[in-house]
Amino acid sequence: MLDVKEITAGYGQKHVLKELSFSISEGTVLALIGPNGSGKTTFIRAASGIIPLLKGSIRVDGQDLHKMNSQEIARRIAVVPQARSIPPAFTVEEVVALGRTPYLNWLGKLSDRDQAIVDQVLEQTDLAVMRDRNVAELSGGEQQRLFLARALAQEAPLLLLDEPTTHLDLQYQVNLMQRVYRLAHPSKLEQAAGMKARTVVVTIHDLNLLSRYTDLVGLLVDGRLVEMGTPDEVLRPDLLSHTYHLPLDVIKDASGYSLVTPADDPTAL
Amino acid sequence: MKSFILKISSLILLGIMLSSCASPAGEAAPSEISLVDGLERTVSMEQPALRIVSLSPSTTEILYAIGAGDQVVGRDSFSNYPAEALEVQDVGGSMGSYSYEMIASLQPDLVIASEINTPEQVKSLEDLNLTVYYLSNPKNLNEIDDLLEVVGTLTGHEKEASELAASLNKRIDAVLATVAKAASKPLVFYELDATDPAKPWTPGPGSYMDELIQAAGGRNVGSVLQSAWAEISIEELMVQNPDIILLGDSNYGVTVEQVAARTGWENLNAVKNGSIYAFNDDLVSRPGPRMVEGLEELAKIFHPELYQ
Amino acid sequence: MSKKNNLQPYVVTSLILLIAGVLSIAVGSVFISPRTVIDVIFSAIRGEVSTLDPNGVYLQIITDLRIPHAVLLILAGAALAASGSAYQGLFRNPLADPYLIGVSSGAGLGAVAAMMVRWPYTPLGLMVIPAAAFAGGIITVLIVAQLARVGKTVPTTNLILAGVAASAFASALTSALMINSTGELRRALVWMMGGSTQTGWGPVWGILPYMVVGLSGLVIIGHPLNVLQFGDEQAQQLGIRVQRVRWYTIGLATLSTAAAVAYTGIIGFLGLVVPHIVRLIWGGDYRRLIPVSMLGGAGLLLIMDVIARSVIAPQEVPVGIVTALLGGPFFLWVLKRSKSQNYW
Numbered sequence: 001m002l003d004v005k006e007i008t009a010g011y012g013q014k015h016v017l018k019e020l021s022f023s024i025s026e027g028t029v030l031a032l033i034g035p036n037g038s039g040k041t042t043f044i045r046a047a048s049g050i051i052p053l054l055k056g057s058i059r060v061d062g063q064d065l066h067k068m069n070s071q072e073i074a075r076r077i078a079v080v081p082q083a084r085s086i087p088p089a090f091t092v093e094e095v096v097a098l099g100r101t102p103y104l105n106w107l108g109k110l111s112d113r114d115q116a117i118v119d120q121v122l123e124q125t126d127l128a129v130m131r132d133r134n135v136a137e138l139s140g141g142e143q144q145r146l147f148l149a150r151a152l153a154q155e156a157p158l159l160l161l162d163e164p165t166t167h168l169d170l171q172y173q174v175n176l177m178q179r180v181y182r183l184a185h186p187s188k189l190e191q192a193a194g195m196k197a198r199t200v201v202v203t204i205h206d207l208n209l210l211s212r213y214t215d216l217v218g219l220l221v222d223g224r225l226v227e228m229g230t231p232d233e234v235l236r237p238d239l240l241s242h243t244y245h246l247p248l249d250v251i252k253d254a255s256g257y258s259l260v261t262p263a264d265d266p267t268a269l
Numbered sequence: 270m271k272s273f274i275l276k277i278s279s280l281i282l283l284g285i286m287l288s289s290c291a292s293p294a295g296e297a298a299p300s301e302i303s304l305v306d307g308l309e310r311t312v313s314m315e316q317p318a319l320r321i322v323s324l325s326p327s328t329t330e331i332l333y334a335i336g337a338g339d340q341v342v343g344r345d346s347f348s349n350y351p352a353e354a355l356e357v358q359d360v361g362g363s364m365g366s367y368s369y370e371m372i373a374s375l376q377p378d379l380v381i382a383s384e385i386n387t388p389e390q391v392k393s394l395e396d397l398n399l400t401v402y403y404l405s406n407p408k409n410l411n412e413i414d415d416l417l418e419v420v421g422t423l424t425g426h427e428k429e430a431s432e433l434a435a436s437l438n439k440r441i442d443a444v445l446a447t448v449a450k451a452a453s454k455p456l457v458f459y460e461l462d463a464t465d466p467a468k469p470w471t472p473g474p475g476s477y478m479d480e481l482i483q484a485a486g487g488r489n490v491g492s493v494l495q496s497a498w499a500e501i502s503i504e505e506l507m508v509q510n511p512d513i514i515l516l517g518d519s520n521y522g523v524t525v526e527q528v529a530a531r532t533g534w535e536n537l538n539a540v541k542n543g544s545i546y547a548f549n550d551d552l553v554s555r556p557g558p559r560m561v562e563g564l565e566e567l568a569k570i571f572h573p574e575l576y577q
Numbered sequence: 578m579s580k581k582n583n584l585q586p587y588v589v590t591s592l593i594l595l596i597a598g599v600l601s602i603a604v605g606s607v608f609i610s611p612r613t614v615i616d617v618i619f620s621a622i623r624g625e626v627s628t629l630d631p632n633g634v635y636l637q638i639i640t641d642l643r644i645p646h647a648v649l650l651i652l653a654g655a656a657l658a659a660s661g662s663a664y665q666g667l668f669r670n671p672l673a674d675p676y677l678i679g680v681s682s683g684a685g686l687g688a689v690a691a692m693m694v695r696w697p698y699t700p701l702g703l704m705v706i707p708a709a710a711f712a713g714g715i716i717t718v719l720i721v722a723q724l725a726r727v728g729k730t731v732p733t734t735n736l737i738l739a740g741v742a743a744s745a746f747a748s749a750l751t752s753a754l755m756i757n758s759t760g761e762l763r764r765a766l767v768w769m770m771g772g773s774t775q776t777g778w779g780p781v782w783g784i785l786p787y788m789v790v791g792l793s794g795l796v797i798i799g800h801p802l803n804v805l806q807f808g809d810e811q812a813q814q815l816g817i818r819v820q821r822v823r824w825y826t827i828g829l830a831t832l833s834t835a836a837a838v839a840y841t842g843i844i845g846f847l848g849l850v851v852p853h854i855v856r857l858i859w860g861g862d863y864r865r866l867i868p869v870s871m872l873g874g875a876g877l878l879l880i881m882d883v884i885a886r887s888v889i890a891p892q893e894v895p896v897g898i899v900t901a902l903l904g905g906p907f908f909l910w911v912l913k914r915s916k917s918q919n920y921w
Binding site for chain 1: 669797798799800801803804806807810811813814815816817818819856860861862864921
């Protein structure tokens with residue numbers, strides 16, 4: 001569904017992504033991990049059309065992204081940025097309604113269908129009860145969920161989430177990743193209600209959420225995809241220790257999910 | 270019958286021809302005034318103006334001086350001389366704009382504008398169907414005559430105007446004759462504005478004041494500057510070292526004591542000798558009859574020895 | 578962002594505008610009783626002469642002075658308030674006003690430079706100063722946009738910086754011209770203080786085309802500005818063509834502001850304060866903020882002008898002085914009264 005073919009992109013002279021390639025199919029949650037500066041956010045920018053590709057191409061459902069204008073891209077790709085600063089003069093419902101922008105004309109009037117989608121998304125993300133609240137009154141986790149809702153209102157088959165769990169309390173991290181997973185793997189009930197499986201690419205720092213909530217993990221180092229596979233395949237002690245320059249161990253929790261921990265006793269320095 | 274009709278017709282024809290040839294001198298026809306004003310507009314009136322609005326203090330002074338004071342129905346805010354002018358309706362102008370409503374409501378038959386008025390203001394008055402005459406400033410003492418003559422014509426006071434012009438000329442000649450006998454010409458500094466005492470404003474070459482100072486038998490410090498109205502530095506002033514300092518800004522509250530107290534000014538000859546005098550700037554900044562009074566005042570200050 | 582009551586802001590501001598308009602026509606340095614005003618107007622409509630105004634002077638004052646002056650100020654007030662709102666949205670800056678990127682300093686320079694020459698007393702000659710002001714404003718913004726350009730984009734920070742620099746430069750040149758002039762100094766100062774220097778319908782016809790284009794264009798830019806509040810990147814990711822919106826907004830705001838300044842001088846504070854007042858009362862949704870600010874700005878400017886014309890009649894205080902004196906405190910009062918915490 002998403003075909004990234006040898007893309008090179010960066011800022012000015014500096015190339016951050018170097019001939020990056022991968023493909024994922026519909027209904028997959030791909031986590032991009034890697035040290036800071038490896039190009040995770042740059043990938044999101046390149047994939048959403050913010051920065052140009054110097055080489056290569058990105059295709060969504062077969063269509064070349066960089067041949068489209070921003071409105072067309074926005075209907076196919078929805079970005080969920082980090083909820084760091086939201087302009088305070090909006091209500092929850094208004095922010096979600098902005099997700100319909102790719103379908104509205106300059107006057108911004110919502111049709112009945114647009115409004116119906118907004119209502120549905122508010123329900124889906126459990127934000128309906130606070131639809132009239134000012135965004136400044138929301139907690140960090142709720143704000144992040146709001147940004148997810150806005151992206152959902154775009155009805156885009158591909159979602160890109162940029163470090164959504166950073167800065168969040170643990171319960172919100174888990175809550176968010178659960179939702180993200182369900183978006184790619186809707187239940188039978190949800191499928192019957194018409195919900196289609198989305199494809200998700202999420203950049204993330206916390207390695208311990210990967211095993212439970214993602215299908216594929218891509219390790220980005222210095223702009224290149226060093227390894228891509230299932231969480232178990234990628235979360236290997238040798239690979240991770242080398243990447244993060246730190247002795248790391250991978251252990252399984254009670255349910256069999258992989259967890260990453262430092263290998264040495266940290267108090268013995 | 271035919272010859273009778275012929276005679277009558279020719280008589281009638283003769284009568285018509287004669288009446289059309291009748292010269293205006295023989296009848297009391299209305300006199301027409303037609304002048305070209307300072308904006309090169311032709312201003313025409315069927316008779317001298319009876320309801321006049323003056324837009325500048327100098328015009329007001331001229332109107333009263335030639336006896337047309339009773340004909341003034343409106344004047345600008347700065348018109349303060351003679352005292353009778355203060356009784357006349359104020360039409361604005363202190364913040365740069367006049368009340369056109371007030372002017373229109375006075376229904377004047379003539380509005381006299383001057384160089385302090387903008388072309389837009391003249392146009393606005395024209396748009397209200399008012400007759401406007403734009404009076405240009407005289408460029409030197411000789412042109413005051415023309416100024417008086419024009420206003421005299423506009424107001425029907427030609428005689429008083431020419432009499433006044435003659436008496437003013439006599440007084441000017443008297444001053445010139447007197448100061449011609451002077452042994453020397455004092456160096457004079459005329460202060461217009463010293464908000465920044467390190468760089469006071471003074472009239473420069475080509476300005477009216479420059480001419481007046483010279484006509485009164487003095488030399489203007491400002492004549493070394495570049496423009497008609499310029500700043501002079503305190504250093505240059507010290508180099509020039511004027512004999513007399515005239516405070517043209519005394520109307521705004523500047524006093525002799527204040528000047529003597531300014532830093533650096535204590536070195537000037539004029540300050541040491543106490544030759545600092547307040548001066549009524551209205552006498553020399555308003556183009557009109559009082560300029561001659563201003564000239565006489567200057568001459569008395571510059572050459573007291575000739576006026577005992 | 579929204580406060581419900583969809584029609585209320587429009588009704589309230591239209592009412593204010595209506596009352597202000599009536600006051601504008603009824604009040605002036607010459608007292609005309611309300612009864613006389615009504616009689617004069619209705620007689621004129623019927624094509625007769627009012628018995629209360631046999632000489633036609635009151636009719637002249639009302640139709641040749643007060644009404645065109647009011648219309649001119651309505652257009653100017655609407656343009657300044659709309660441009661101020663649009664710029665606050667575009668630059669995401671509560672201190673933005675219509676003059677942010679140099680249009681007023683450029684217009685001032687154009688006007689003062691034109692004043693240094695004696696133009697012939699002809700219809701064309703009388704248009705030179707407003708035309709020079711208009712051109713000066715537009716050219717300065719074009720220069721600023723060019724200076725701020727980075728490739729095909731014009732980052733807002735660059736625009737603000739270039740605007741500040743250009744304004745400082747133009748102001749310095751203007752001051753130099755003013756100091757060097759002798760007779761024209763006062764004229765230049767009066768123009769810069771804000772307030773119309775020409776009377777009658779001429780100025781209105783002169784700026785009408787620019788106002789129609791500018792105002793109608795700004796009214797519809799609200800939704801993209803809402804989206805832009807989240808930043809250029811997110812706005813583009815939501816499908817907004819950010820550069821296009823930027824050029825469009827700057828172009829229309831400059832056009833209408835330059836037209837206003839050409840005939841009303843530099844009226845400050847209005848474009849900054851009116852959007853904030855509207856925002857405090859009815860929220861910051863730009864789809865509503867811009868049109869409501871237009872109505873509010875027009876009405877408020879008329880009221881300030883009535884004050885300027887009558888407080889020390891027959892003197893007429895330049896209206897820019899009144900907006901500056903009253904604008905700030907009035908805004909603080911509204912701010913105190915408002916209970917909103919999150920209005921920006």
